Amino acid sequence: MTAELISVGTELLLGNIxxxxxxxxxxxxxxxxxxxxxxxxxGDNEERLLEAIQQSLERSxxxxxxxxxxxxxxxLTKETAAKAAGRRLxxxxxxxxxxxxxxxxxxEDVKIAENNWKQAEVIEGSIVVDNKNGTAxxxxxxxxxxxxxxxxxxxxxxMKPMFLDSIGPYLAKLQKVCLYSxxxxxxxxxxSMAETMILDLIEGQENPTIAPYAKTSEVHFRVTASAESPxxxxxxxxxxxxxxxxxxxxxxxxxxxxxTLEAVVVGLLQRQGKKIAAAESITGGLIAATLINVPGxxxxxxxxxxxxxxxxxxxxxxxxxxxxxxxxxxxxxTAREMAEGVCKASGADVGIxxxxxxxxxxxxxxxxxxxxxxxxxxxxKTRTEKxxxxxxxxxxxxxxxxxxxxxxxxxxx
Amino acid sequence: MTAELISVGTELLLGNIxxxxxxxxxxxxxxxxxxxxxxxxxGDNEERLLEAIQQSLERSxxxxxxxxxxxxxxxLTKETAAKAAGRRLxxxxxxxxxxxxxxxxxxEDVKIAENNWKQAEVIEGSIVVDNKNGTAxxxxxxxxxxxxxxxxxxxxxxMKPMFLDSIGPYLAKLQKVCLYSxxxxxxxxxxSMAETMILDLIEGQENPTIAPYAKTSEVHFRVTASAESPxxxxxxxxxxxxxxxxxxxxxxxxxxxxxTLEAVVVGLLQRQGKKIAAAESITGGLIAATLINVPGxxxxxxxxxxxxxxxxxxxxxxxxxxxxxxxxxxxxxTAREMAEGVCKASGADVGIxxxxxxxxxxxxxxxxxxxxxxxxxxxxKTRTEKxxxxxxxxxxxxxxxxxxxxxxxxxxx
Numbered sequence: 001m002t003a004e005l006i007s008v009g010t011e012l013l014l015g016n017i018x019x020x021x022x023x024x025x026x027x028x029x030x031x032x033x034x035x036x037x038x039x040x041x042x043g044d045n046e047e048r049l050l051e052a053i054q055q056s057l058e059r060s061x062x063x064x065x066x067x068x069x070x071x072x073x074x075x076l077t078k079e080t081a082a083k084a085a086g087r088r089l090x091x092x093x094x095x096x097x098x099x100x101x102x103x104x105x106x107x108e109d110v111k112i113a114e115n116n117w118k119q120a121e122v123i124e125g126s127i128v129v130d131n132k133n134g135t136a137x138x139x140x141x142x143x144x145x146x147x148x149x150x151x152x153x154x155x156x157x158x159m160k161p162m163f164l165d166s167i168g169p170y171l172a173k174l175q176k177v178c179l180y181s182x183x184x185x186x187x188x189x190x191x192s193m194a195e196t197m198i199l200d201l202i203e204g205q206e207n208p209t210i211a212p213y214a215k216t217s218e219v220h221f222r223v224t225a226s227a228e229s230p231x232x233x234x235x236x237x238x239x240x241x242x243x244x245x246x247x248x249x250x251x252x253x254x255x256x257x258x259x260t261l262e263a264v265v266v267g268l269l270q271r272q273g274k275k276i277a278a279a280e281s282i283t284g285g286l287i288a289a290t291l292i293n294v295p296g297x298x299x300x301x302x303x304x305x306x307x308x309x310x311x312x313x314x315x316x317x318x319x320x321x322x323x324x325x326x327x328x329x330x331x332x333x334t335a336r337e338m339a340e341g342v343c344k345a346s347g348a349d350v351g352i353x354x355x356x357x358x359x360x361x362x363x364x365x366x367x368x369x370x371x372x373x374x375x376x377x378x379x380x381k382t383r384t385e386k387x388x389x390x391x392x393x394x395x396x397x398x399x400x401x402x403x404x405x406x407x408x409x410x411x412x413x
Numbered sequence: 414m415t416a417e418l419i420s421v422g423t424e425l426l427l428g429n430i431x432x433x434x435x436x437x438x439x440x441x442x443x444x445x446x447x448x449x450x451x452x453x454x455x456g457d458n459e460e461r462l463l464e465a466i467q468q469s470l471e472r473s474x475x476x477x478x479x480x481x482x483x484x485x486x487x488x489l490t491k492e493t494a495a496k497a498a499g500r501r502l503x504x505x506x507x508x509x510x511x512x513x514x515x516x517x518x519x520x521e522d523v524k525i526a527e528n529n530w531k532q533a534e535v536i537e538g539s540i541v542v543d544n545k546n547g548t549a550x551x552x553x554x555x556x557x558x559x560x561x562x563x564x565x566x567x568x569x570x571x572m573k574p575m576f577l578d579s580i581g582p583y584l585a586k587l588q589k590v591c592l593y594s595x596x597x598x599x600x601x602x603x604x605s606m607a608e609t610m611i612l613d614l615i616e617g618q619e620n621p622t623i624a625p626y627a628k629t630s631e632v633h634f635r636v637t638a639s640a641e642s643p644x645x646x647x648x649x650x651x652x653x654x655x656x657x658x659x660x661x662x663x664x665x666x667x668x669x670x671x672x673t674l675e676a677v678v679v680g681l682l683q684r685q686g687k688k689i690a691a692a693e694s695i696t697g698g699l700i701a702a703t704l705i706n707v708p709g710x711x712x713x714x715x716x717x718x719x720x721x722x723x724x725x726x727x728x729x730x731x732x733x734x735x736x737x738x739x740x741x742x743x744x745x746x747t748a749r750e751m752a753e754g755v756c757k758a759s760g761a762d763v764g765i766x767x768x769x770x771x772x773x774x775x776x777x778x779x780x781x782x783x784x785x786x787x788x789x790x791x792x793x794k795t796r797t798e799k800x801x802x803x804x805x806x807x808x809x810x811x812x813x814x815x816x817x818x819x820x821x822x823x824x825x826x
Contacts, residue, residue: 011626013449014635015440019432022454027428036426037461041435041452048450071605072625073615102803115605133804155627157808213429278698278719284705285691285698288719292697295773295806303725305718306691306701312716312759346725360708393708 001174002060003034006052008068008077009154010043020156021066027213028163032171033179033226034062044074046083053084057147062171067154069136071115078139081149082123085141089121092128092137096120099135123151129166134158140170180233181224183257184244187217187406194219197247201240208236210244216395217402218261253409261405262290268412269300269350276408277348278304279317279338281329282356282372286401303346307338317341317353330355332373332384339375339382351377352408354400358393370396374404378411414588415473416442417451419465421481421490422567425454434479434569441576445584446592446639447475457487466497470560475584480567482549484529491552494562495536498554502534505541505550509533512548536564542579547571553583593646594637596670597657600630600819607632610660614653621649623657629808630815631674666822674818675703681825682713682763689821690761691717692730692751694742695769695785699814716759720751730754730766743768745786745797752788752795764790765821767813771806783809787817791824 005025011017022039029036038056042048049068056063068077082089099116119135122128129138129152136153143149150167152159186194195202195212198221202210208225221244225236245252253264269276278287288304291297305316310329313319318341319334327333338353356372363369370389375382385407389396418438424430435452442449451469455461462481469476481490495502512529532548535541542551542565549566556562563580565572599607604627608615611634615623621638634657638649658665666677682689691700701717704710718729723742726732731754732747740746751766769785776782783802788795798820802809 010624012436013439013452014443014624015436015438016626016633016635018436019452023425023428023431025428026426030427037456037458038465039426039454043450045450052451070627072608073612074625115609133808157804161805211427211429280698283702284710284714285693285701285717285719288698289696289702289810292719292721292810293807297697298721301697301719302722303718303720303729304698305716306698306705306714307716308705308711309715316716394706397702 001034001062003029003036003062003064004038004056004060005029005036005040006049006056006063006065007039007041007154008044008049008065009041010074012041012067013043021154021159024156024160025064025066025163028168029064030211031179031181031222031224032168033175033177034171044068044076046076046080049077049080050084053081053149057084057143057149061146062148062150064150064152066152066159069119069151069153071118071135077151078121078123081139081141081151085123085143085149087124087126087141090124091120092122095122095128095137098130098137102135127170129162131158131162132165133161138162138167140167177226178229178233179224179226180230180237181222182237182241183255184221184223184241184248184252185254185259185261186219186221186248186251187253187261187402188251189219189248194248198244201243208240210240217399217406250410250413253406260293261402261409263294265405265409265412266291266294266297266300268409270296272412274300274349274412275302275347276300276350276352277302277342277346278404279313279342279351279353280304280306281308281313281338281354282358283354283397283400283404284308286397287352287354287404290401290405302348305342305345313338313341316345318344328367330357330367330371330373332375332386335373335375335384336382337375339377339384343377349378350408350412351375352404353377354404356387356396356400358396360393372396372400372403374400374407376404376407376411378408383407383411414447414475416447416449416475416477417469417473418449418453419462419469419476419478420452420454420567421457421462421478422454423456423487425480426456434567434572437569437573438477438479438576441581442477443592445581446588446590447584457481457489459489459493462490462493463497466494466562470497470556470562474559475561475563477563477565479565479572482532482564482566484531484548490564491534491536494552494554494564498536498556498562500537500539500554503537504533505535506533508535508541508550511543511550515548540583542575544571544575545578546574551575551580553580590639591642591646592637592639593643593650594635595647595650595654596668597634597636597654597661597665598667598672598674599632599634599661599664600666600674600815601664602632602661604632607661611657614656621653623653630812630819663823663826666819673706674815674822676707678818678822678825679704679707679710679713681822683709685825687713687762687825688715688760689713689763689765690715690755690759691817692726692755692764692766693717693719694721694726694751694767695771696767696810696813696817697721699810700765700767700817703814703818715761718755718758726751726754729758731757741780743770743780743784743786745788745799748786748788748797749795750788752790752797756790762791763821763825764788765817767817769800769802769809769813771809773806785809785813785816787813787820789817789820789824791821796820796824
């Protein structure tokens with residue numbers, strides 16, 4: 001089955017936002033065995049959108065539209081899709097109730113703007129998909145000639161859960177060939193290096209295939225086999241995964257599709273009955289915030305510290321003034337004392353500390369922007385790691401979070 | 414002049430990478446006053462690429478292609494563009510020298526793979542643009558009927574400098590009309606409500622136009638006028654911006670394109686010579702991390718606290734056990750004591766505290782998921798705010814960060 005994506009939104013055409021929806025949906029479609037040959041972006045303009053929908057419906061079996069379902073006048077994806085399908089819009093009582101329920105009891109001062117009722121209109125004869133994170137429902141249209149159109153809201157935090165919960169499973173049922181895939185998530189190795197390490201596997205691949213996905217400081221490899229049953233697929237995938245395990249060793253942090261690095265760390269701590277606390281300088285709270293992404297993180301984290309100034313490092317963590325004086329705040333010695341100090345101060349079993357220079361200013365020849373020290377205290381031992389990272393302030397800080405969590409993982413494995 | 418973008422690459426269709434090139438080029442085109450109505454992505458497939466180029470040339474004045482200029486057999490953008498233009502490929506001696514120079518003196522003895530000479534071939538009659546960061550040159554084709562095609566390499570670190578150094582200036586010379594735009598960033602009002610408040614302005618718009626961009630808990634309005642000069646553009650834009658100021662009042666936190674809410678808060682604190690510290694429960698460090706997005710935030714933030722457990726709230730912030738007992742951790746009273754406590758503990762002038770239920774578990778009828786209390790201590794006064802937010806764990810936490818920063822902004826304005 002061929003699919004194509006139409007992202008609707010003037011903000012994409014103006015470059016105000018990056019089209020992460022297209023990347024997410026393309027990856028999900030690949031996973032479902034859907035062949036995506038075209039993606040396009042059009043603005044909130046009826047004529048051009050209609051033209052794009054018609055062209056897509058002509059050449060592909062499935063057209064996935066995102067965006068333009070909002071409550072404003074600009075939003076006309078639903079109206080235009082209805083036109084393309086030759087159907088009318090009708091008010092859906094269930095959606096109307098959902099919208100009312102969504103607003104009920106929420107912030108006292110939010111009244112349901114009249115506009116929002118527009119979102120209760122759906123295309124006649126479509127399958128309505130609930131939006132758990134917003135007011136615009138998703139719509140599935142089954143059209144003559146085995147063609148289908150799917151409309152989803154544009155905000156990624158509404159679209160992604162809707163796809164994963166409802167649209168993906170709907171599409172999976174339509175596929176005849178069974179695609180079996182496993183994920184191997186690797187961190188601590190750069191993308192080029194990781195791919196070079198398995199170039200021979202990638203070059204000779206037919207079935208299964210290995211698809212690399214580069215993330216911040218991580219590479220995820222999806223191994224996918226096309227087979228008649230999940231069991232037959234698994235038999236094809238297993239030896240490839242075994243080979244990846246041999247090559248990447250403990251750089252593999254999980255083989256579960258949905259498991260994040262922070263969930264692995266929280267899980268390890270939970271099983272070991274340990275508490276963690278962070279002492280963050282360069283990341284300013286991002287490590288703690290990332291751990292708390294995991295529901296139930298309160299069982300492993302009581303408190304955490306952002307010690308940005310030298311004074312805070314001394315006062316909260318007991319870093320010695322002499323250490324700061326002799327080696328500086330960005331040094332292996334300071335990272336070590338921060339990790340040890342945060343365990344003492346909080347009573348946590350595991351302490352993770354980071355200190356570094358995120359830029360754009362503050363670098364020098366000896367200590368350039370991107371220099372970072374990580375310290376981790378666990379099982380009575382303190383280990384440190386030095387990083388020299390590239391990129392802007394945001395990229396450096398995001399990378400430090402991943403590298404620090406990975407360092408914790410290795411220290412407590 | 415209308416422009417459209419064609420991004421070439423199977424890795425985009427598989428979702429292996431996010432199309433940041435399209436966002437970059439769209440923004441640059443908007444800045445140059447080029448009207449971009451279409452972006453598309455096609456794979457390294459001659460038939461589909463040729464079709465895409467022909468369609469784009471038909472409906473737009475300028476077609477910008479990125480990707481598919483590499484040395485491998487897969488790369489066929491140049492060949493296909495030549496076909497669409499009815500021209501041949503010819504070897505360019507200057508490019509050949511550039512490629513030799515690029516490899517000379519590189520690591521060890523990298524030999525120039527035969528493949529790389531393919532990159533010395535250019536489309537006959539095109540303007541060749543040097544690539545300072547790689548081996549594939551850019552090409553500008555001036556075609557009959559005032560049409561133009563521009564080919565650039567796909568890697569962003571080659572494409573972006575090439576655009577900024579050469580392609581952008583080339584295009585700027587072609588433009589007659591000037592686009593002048595100003596930004597008005599609003600927070601604390603939902604998207605629907607914000608648009609309802611200015612519906613009459615949006616409905617009647619022609620020149621200038623008002624484009625709304627919804628962000629997490631924010632709406633940004635870009636007011637754009639098309640004129641003969643920036644000065645003439647500003648004259649058209651000014652009265653609209655004045656009207657927006659009247660309607661949104663202090664919900665407008667900035668009118669600078671590149672200024673974030675956290676930058677506004679850090680700037681206010683810097684000008685007032687004040688320090689801030691956060692006491693975060695539900696956000697787990699995100700507020701501090703967001704403030705530290707701003708380079709130079711160290712002048713206003715020495716330290717910050719993640720007090721996730723009740724024990725930490727008592728020990729670090731001096732929240733009374735009786736308060737926690739009587740009202741619970743998620744209560745106005747606790748938020749108030751947290752905000753006051755963090756000022757005392759850290760010596761900061763401004764204390765921001767958040768406590769709430771992010772879910773998915775932990776909610777009850779009296780205290781549902783999404784219930785959040787914010788406390789802010791400033792100028793010897795403590796104010797609190799109650800929020801009832803919707804969405805998943807991530808969305809609730811992201812919203813709390815924005816609302817808390819906005820609350821600080823209002824308290825210290």
